[in-house]
Amino acid sequence: MIKKIALFVLSVFIVVSSAQAQSSLKRVEPLNWWVGMKHQDLQLLIYGEKIGHLYPTFSYEGVSLTKVVRTENPNYIFAYLSIGSQAKAGTMKVDLLDEKGVAQHSFAYELKERDAGSADREGFNTSDVMYLVTPDRFVNGDPTNDQIEGMREQSLDRTAGYKRHGGDIQGLEDSLDYIKDMGFTAIWLNPVLENDQPDASYHGYAATDFYKVDRRFGTNEHYRRFVKKAKKQGIKTIMDMILNHSGHKHWFVEDKPTKDWVNFGGSYVNTSHRRQANIDAYASDYDRKMFTDGWFVASMPDLNQRNELMSDYLIQNTIWWVEYADLSGIRMDTYPYPDKHFMTEWTCRLAEEYPSFNVVGEEWFNDPAIVSYWQRGKKNHDGYTSCLRSLMDFPIQEAFRDALKTDDKHWGQGLMKLYDKLVLDFQYPEPEELVVFPDNHDMDRIHTQMGEDADFTRMSLAYFATMRGVPQFYYGTEILMENSAKPGDHGLIRTDFPGGWAGDAVNAFTGKGLTAEQKKTQVYLKKLLQWRKNAKVIHTGDLMHFVPENGVYVFFRYMKSGEKVMVVLNKNDAETRLPLARYAEMLSGRIGVVDVISQEKQDLSQGVLLLDAKTTHIFEVQ
Structure with missing residues (x-):
């Protein structure tokens, strides 16, 4: 038989x-x-x-x-x-x-x-704006897959921050019109692979099968269909991947092929998180090992990429998903934690197969000296090289937060923090390739970081949409979602998107139940991103900035062809008159500016611009 x-x-x-x-x-x-x-x-x-x-x-x-x-x-x-x-x-x-x-x-x-053209696929680039979504918390499009018989975690409880809530790929597919209408051109999904873990399986960062979409999200074929439908809408898909660890219930962890398949012999030893040891010229082997080989938590075994069988397996798995699902990018979680020489091999193999593809690595550190170490083209003190194009710009994110929260009257505080951090761009071989963002799924929402000041939150949207790099916004930022009740609580940070579940009292898709400030911010971001789609000066233009003065920070994006955009951050609580004499090298010969959002015009012949209080103005220079 x-x-x-x-x-x-x-x-x-x-x-x-x-x-x-x-x-x-x-x-x-x-x-x-x-x-x-x-x-x-x-x-x-x-x-x-x-x-x-x-x-x-x-x-x-x-x-x-x-x-x-x-x-x-x-x-x-x-x-x-x-x-x-x-x-x-x-x-x-x-x-x-x-x-x-x-x-x-x-x-x-x-x-x-x-598929025809597969090797020449275009990855995400500076013309794109990413929409970051936690799938379990966005839209429940198919309630029939909320609970799957035989899977370890069965509980579904929307009132519990660390339980599953039911969002899925069908919900994402149903929301493509909204995402496109908002002006996003790429979508980064937190991991969708199977996480058949006993608890907290919703977030996706503890895979139990590297070749299978979690059935509570959908199927492999459904994921591939979503990517194709998104591409038809002009939206690229970026897959969130983790090479550093798996879930402890992964089948090849429960039955390891070799004794060194998992670091520390398969026994839990916590990582030191001292990423500096990767770069430190004086670091001990012990400190390096404790960082790279240590585990995040006991339920996430740290994989040994120095094992050749493991290394080959992980590289092939990445290429398989790019080819199978027709991906346009990868966001690599915990980028510096795996063996760094393996990461070079991984990035270079991808670059060889797909020269125009793009990968962004997560190196959560506030110093460009550390972050830039990983970017392709960097001449490092230890000779380390990489093929990684992009990194998450955590230094700028932190600097922006502090710039708006600290007093400009003291030396090096306020907007000078942001200016000083951008000055360090010389440490990156390609700063324009960085992904810039006000917040993400692992940190307090930007509205919470801004003390729930809607003006400051909108200032952040404008800044990150016009700064060099590829902007990324977290779902719900457009409607001022916040987590002020429990700062730092991941379950609350990843709150359900209102309107994603039948019977929701508030619906962000239709506007039902939103406050005036929420509606204003949603319309604001939509207008901003729709404008950005065709603003090549923002995509590829050069950047010049001026030292902040009196609570105002100015930078220009400009092209040799003559296009210019003037971005002005006015942090002051009152309307401000900005003298223009010091910006003559950018404004000489120009007659006026038009505000991208309000469409109001101002004549430059008066020598001053009127700035609204607590506003980031984006002026097209005429």
């Missing part, structure tokens, strides 16, 4: 005979592959009970078996294939033979044709 076991996608299936009661075949990963990739080598992870002694064999034109790696765990075979340029798309039959040459298991493995 022949039994067929599906492995999540139709392209992989396993055939097992009844005579093979002593062993079973459970997984083959990657789930499929493609012909015509730049790198021809492919690692097949073959997993099943007591299969490690078997030998894989096949006959397929253009494909050869280059090596077989066995481990101390008899449940694994790592088979390395070479897929030559002459190989064609199709399905190859792989037999696993015993010592007598008898096939004990067989499976079909599909090699697909790549």
Whole structure:
């Protein structure tokens, strides 16, 4: 009798005979592959009970078996294939033979044709604005997948910050018109892969299967369909990935192929979080190890990327998702925590396969000297190199927060904090590639950071939309979502988007129940981002700024063709008259300005501009 076991996608299936009661075949990963990739080598992870002694064999034109790696765990075979340029798309039959040459298991493995232009795909860039969404907290489009039988966490409780709330991919798909209408051109989703963990599985950062979308969000195919629909709306999709760790219930953590698969031998040792040890010329090996090999929490085992089998597995998994789902970018969580030499290999392999693709790394530190270490083109003191294009600009985020919260009357405080931080851009090889943002899913919402001052919050939206780099805004910022009741509480920071659930009293999609300030901010950001879509001077223009004076900070974005935008942050509580003499090198020969938001015009011949209180003005210079 022949039994067929599906492995999540139709392209992989396993055939097992009844005579093979002593062993079973459970997984083959990657789930499929493609012909015509730049790198021809492919690692097949073959997993099943007591299969490690078997030998894989096949006959397929253009494909050869280059090596077989066995481990101390008899449940694994790592088979390395070479897929030559002459190989064609199709399905190859792989037999696993015993010592007598008898096939004990067989499976079909599909090699697909790549989509046209896949290698030349365009990643996110400075013309884009990202919308960051925590899927479980955005829109519940399909209540039937709220709870899945057999999964470890069954509770669904919208009143509990760390329980699942039911948002899903269908809800995201249903919201594409809203996201497009707001002016966003890219969407970064917090992780959607399976997190079959006992609790707090909603956030997605403890994967239990690197090849499977969590069923409470949808399916692999549904995710791919969402990406395609978003692309048709002019919206790129950025996948949130984690190479540093998995969930402790991941199948290959519960049954490790090698003793060094997980750092510290699989025993929990907390990371020091001392990221400086990665860069410090005087750091001890002990301090480096405690940072990179330590775990975040006991439920997130730290993966050992120095293990070659692990390294190959993770690189292939990333490429698989880019190719399978047609991604336009990756946000890499905890970028400096994995082995840094592996991260170079990972970024460079991606860059070789997809030269125009983009990855943004999370290095949460307030000093550009630390953040810039990881960017491609940086000449580091220790010779370290990388192929990483973009990083999250935490230094500017922190500086902006402090600039508006501290008094400008004291030396180095207030707006000077923001000016001083931007001055350090010389440390980056490509500062224009950085992702700039007022807040994200791990920090207090910007409205809370601004003391729930709506004027200051709108000032932040304008600043980050016009500053060099790629802007990112967190869902709900457009309606002044806040977490002031519990600063620092992640469950509250990731509050449900109002209107995403049937029966919500407030609906941000329709405006029902929103306050006047919330509606004003939503309309403001929509107008700002719709303008930015066609503002090439913001996308690629040069930047010049002037030392802040009297609570006012001015910078220009300009192009050689003559286009100029003047951005003026007025922090003062009252209307302010701004003398223009010191800006002559930017304004000479110009006759006036038009406010992008209000469309009000001002004549430059008067030598002053009138600035509204607590406002970031964006002036097109005529």
